[in-house]
Every structure is written in structure tokens, then in C-alpha cells.
Amino acid sequence: MRRIYLIAAALLAAPLIACGQAGENAGTAESAEAEAAAAADYERGPHNGRMLRDGDFAIEVTVFEDGVPPEYRLYAYRDDKPLDPKEVKARVMIARLDGEKTTFDFAPQDDFLRGNAVLVEPHSFDVVVEASMGGKAHKWSFASYEGRATITDAAARAAGIETETVGSQAIGDTVEIIGRVELDPAGSAEVGAKYPGPVVAVFRNVGDRVAKGTLLAKVESSYSLQTYAIYAPMAGVISARNANVGSIADSEPLFVISDPARTVATFPIFPRDIERVRPGQQVQIRGLEGERTQSAVIRDFLPLADVTSQAVTARAALPNRDGFWRPGMAVRGLVTVEQRQVPLAVRTDAIQQFRDFRVVFAKIGQTYEVRMLELGKEGPEWTEVISGIKPGTVYAAENSYVIKADIEKSGASHDH
Structure with a gap:
């Protein structure tokens, strides 16, 4: 079945979001490639961050994660010359795909403004930046997405993508x-002769499928010299035959019938x-x-x-x-x-590698987005989740590799 889904994924190599060509599907055909291109199409500042300009004033937005958890750092400029961060007030608001919103306030440190909280993965959200200096306010907004793919429900079904809901599960140690x-010996029957005597006819062979009551052989009784028939006592396949015309039927079974099911x-x-x-x-x-x-x-x-x-x-x-x-x-x-019962678990087969993380893809509407997981005990069917996804989140449990392939094909990057 997995090969069938691989073929389906190959047929969907053109953007999955474009598989619906008319009607309601046309409304979901926003290209992931276009999003990635738009995200990369902006001016970068001296610290390789996103430059936001308003007249002669500018803010450079960076995410610093060298040896520390990810955090926002802002650099202010006027006429492209660095400003003292003590003279600038700023805040950043982010809105995630699932509706969660977070506001970051900033305090001056060295030559930058440092955010007051960790920027949790994934770094995929809509951003609003506000800054003020000398009584003048500035505001910008932009999209910063990563690890997203928009796939219509019809395309997901065609690719064999199935979903589950994150919740409590029993995780087991395995051997x-x-x-x-x-x-199964309990599903087999040995068929013997009622009375000893020579076998005079054999009607079935090894591998033959028989119904209950099928005639298998005839034997001449050594006592009465009468010929009697031997019938199959059950339906199944003949797995052994020890009867040939002329052989003497005695206490050994003439046939063994087994149920292959x-x-x-x-x-x-x-x-x-x-x-x-x-x-x-x-x-x-x-x-x-x-x-x-x-x-x-x-x-x-x-x-x-x-x-x-x-x-x-x-x-x-x-x-x-x-x-x-x-x-x-x-x-x-x-x-x-x-x-043992754990509070949160996901299907083991749903987990994919994305950058340096092990992830699943959460489904919101017809959009799938990466969720970076901290994992605990891993079992053959379920894996414990310590953090990284909320209880009740719907995620791609089957054939999630199709989503990963679409994201990688689109070139969506870890960018800010």
C-alpha cells in the first residue's frame, strides 16, 4: 500500500495545493513556492536580519540563537547609522497558524534591543513590529513562514494522508x-481409515482445496471385503497425503487437511x-x-x-x-x-526529520505546519511527547512524508 501512496505522491509533485483546478479548490491554490520566494525577497541588514524602513528610520529584525534559546534582537538605524537602543522603544507581536498570539517587549542591551522571552519553534507566524523614537511611531507587518504546506482535502486523500489527534496513549517497552x-495444529484434521484394508481409489492430492464432505479415497475393508468411502471432515487444503492405490490403510492418517486461514x-x-x-x-x-x-x-x-x-x-x-x-x-x-500511560503521544510512523528536529505536521484547516517535538519513550506504534505540540492538535499520522516532500520541494526555509 505504501508503494501506491508513493506513486500518488509522485503524481502530486506539481504543487499539491494546485490539484484542485476549479471551484472551492481554486481558493486554496496559494503556492508554497510563492510564499518562500516572498519570504526571501526582502532587504537584509548588517546583522543579516530583515530591514524594515519608514523614511529615514529603520529597524533590523533578527532572531539570535547562537548558544542561547532563540530570541528577538532589534537594531535601530537612522540614515543607515546605528542608533542608541536606549532611545528606541519597540515591541513585536506574532500570530501563529493555530490562533495563538504572543507579544514581545524589548530592553536595551549593548547595541541592540533584546526580546524578553524565548521565540518558540516553529518560527512560522505573521509578524507586527512597532517602534517609536522621539515621539514618532512606526509600524510594519510581514509574514514569516516555515514548514508549511497547503494541501486540499481531496489531494490529501489521494496521497493517503490520514490524521490523528494528539492525546494520552499507552506506551510500551518492546522485545x-x-x-x-x-x-495452526488446532486448525488441522488427520483423516484415517475406519477399517484396515487396501486403498482402491484416491481422488485428491496435496494442495487441493476441499469442502467438508468431499470424497477423498475408497478403501476395501479387510474384514467385510466391502468398499467404503473416506470423506473430508472439514474444509481446507490437503497438506499431506499418505495414500496411494494399493497401499494398505491402517492406523496412520491417509490425509492431513489444514485450514490455511x-x-x-x-x-x-x-x-x-x-x-x-x-x-x-x-x-x-x-x-x-x-x-x-x-x-x-x-x-x-x-x-x-x-x-x-x-x-x-x-x-x-x-x-x-x-x-x-x-x-x-x-x-x-x-x-x-x-x-505505561503517558499524557501526550503521537504515532511513531508520523514522525519525520526536519532540519535538526524530529517533527509531526499539525493540520489547521487545509494547511499543514511543522511541530518540533521533544520526545520521550518510543514504542513501535506510539511515541511519548514531552513538549512541542498541544493536546487535541490534529496531525498527519499516515504518509506524512508526502507533506515533508512538498515543503522541501517548495524551498521553504528557516528565515526571519
Whole structure:
């Protein structure tokens, strides 16, 4: 399925926001590339910040984060000559995509005005700057966006993007185990002869699918010399055949019929893990290659340990209605051995790398925006979030790499 979504993402390589060409989609076709270009199209000052001019007065807006948490620093000029920061009063207001607003006041320090609070990531917001000197007020506004992509709901569905809501989840410690798929003995039947005697006809072979009541063979009774029929006691596939015309039917089974929809994953549990893995624990099973994953529960342990390795075999029921799991196939299991409830968690598969951060993409309307996360315990399905996103935030949980690719393609940068 992931390959299908990759193809969908490639087809959406032209800006995803432009996939709707008319009607309501046309209203969401604001290009991410245009936003990035607009953000970069401004005058830079001596400190590589954004220059804001009003007549002969100017403010240079910078975000300083060299060895300290990000903070605003403003430099004032008149006729392009630095001004004493003690002569200038300023404040900056930012409004984020989710509606949160923050106001920063400034105090003079050295040759600049220093903001009074940390500028929290992401640095993506609409900005209003106010400054005054000698009784004259100045005001500017501009957009400073990063890590944003506008994607219509139709385009998101086509790309396989699915959302979840940030909230409390159970996070588990895991143990990885390697095993194989086997037919479930409880889903098999051995078919024997009622009376000993020569086999006179055989109608089915290994691999044949049979219904309950299907005629399998005929045997001549050595007692009555009468021929009787042997029928399948259950539906399934013939997995073993020990009957040929002329052979003598006795106590050994003539056929073994197995239900291929009933398989088990068997895992050798070695001494280092035997105290941690228990019946009833959740296990995520997947092939050694590919994306197919299936949840199961450790059902039981075989009673005897292997003499050489001292491993004990654990079994997990693996329903197989579509026949994907084949007996003998190697599989990997992740057993959840301990769980604890955490206040905030996101899907592990939703997490992407963005700059130096691990992130998810919050969804507000039809816009997705990066959220830099501080993470705690990581599990195969859920990962604890310490900070960086608010409870109740909707985020891209499936195929979030499509959003990351669109942002990277647009060239959106960490700029101010």
C-alpha cells in the first residue's frame, strides 16, 4: 500500500495545493513556492536580519540563537547609522497558524534591543513590529513562514494522508523476536481409515482445496471385503497425503487437511528474554521485508525447551484470511512487555526529520505546519511527547512524508 501512496505522491509533485483546478479548490491554490520566494525577497541588514524602513528610520529584525534559546534582537538605524537602543522603544507581536498570539517587549542591551522571552519553534507566524523614537511611531507587518504546506482535502486523500489527534496513549517497552509462520495444529484434521484394508481409489492430492464432505479415497475393508468411502471432515487444503492405490490403510492418517486461514507465528524465546515475554502480551508481526504488519497476542508456550539453545517456543495466533502468511515464512515480532500511560503521544510512523528536529505536521484547516517535538519513550506504534505540540492538535499520522516532500520541494526555509 505504501508503494501506491508513493506513486500518488509522485503524481502530486506539481504543487499539491494546485490539484484542485476549479471551484472551492481554486481558493486554496496559494503556492508554497510563492510564499518562500516572498519570504526571501526582502532587504537584509548588517546583522543579516530583515530591514524594515519608514523614511529615514529603520529597524533590523533578527532572531539570535547562537548558544542561547532563540530570541528577538532589534537594531535601530537612522540614515543607515546605528542608533542608541536606549532611545528606541519597540515591541513585536506574532500570530501563529493555530490562533495563538504572543507579544514581545524589548530592553536595551549593548547595541541592540533584546526580546524578553524565548521565540518558540516553529518560527512560522505573521509578524507586527512597532517602534517609536522621539515621539514618532512606526509600524510594519510581514509574514514569516516555515514548514508549511497547503494541501486540499481531496489531494490529501489521494496521497493517503490520514490524521490523528494528539492525546494520552499507552506506551510500551518492546522485545524483538524472530520466528516463522506455521499452520495452526488446532486448525488441522488427520483423516484415517475406519477399517484396515487396501486403498482402491484416491481422488485428491496435496494442495487441493476441499469442502467438508468431499470424497477423498475408497478403501476395501479387510474384514467385510466391502468398499467404503473416506470423506473430508472439514474444509481446507490437503497438506499431506499418505495414500496411494494399493497401499494398505491402517492406523496412520491417509490425509492431513489444514485450514490455511488459521496460522500461527512461532518464536523461540531465549533465556535472556524468557522472564519478560509472557502469554497475553501484544505482539506486532511483520515479514522480514515489506510493510505488512499484523497485531496478535502471545497465546501460549510449548511445554519443552530446546536442549541445545534452551529456547522455549512461544505461539501467537495469526489469522490469515487472505492467505498472505505462508507456512515457513520468516517473520519478525515486536512484543510489548510493559506499558505505561503517558499524557501526550503521537504515532511513531508520523514522525519525520526536519532540519535538526524530529517533527509531526499539525493540520489547521487545509494547511499543514511543522511541530518540533521533544520526545520521550518510543514504542513501535506510539511515541511519548514531552513538549512541542498541544493536546487535541490534529496531525498527519499516515504518509506524512508526502507533506515533508512538498515543503522541501517548495524551498521553504528557516528565515526571519
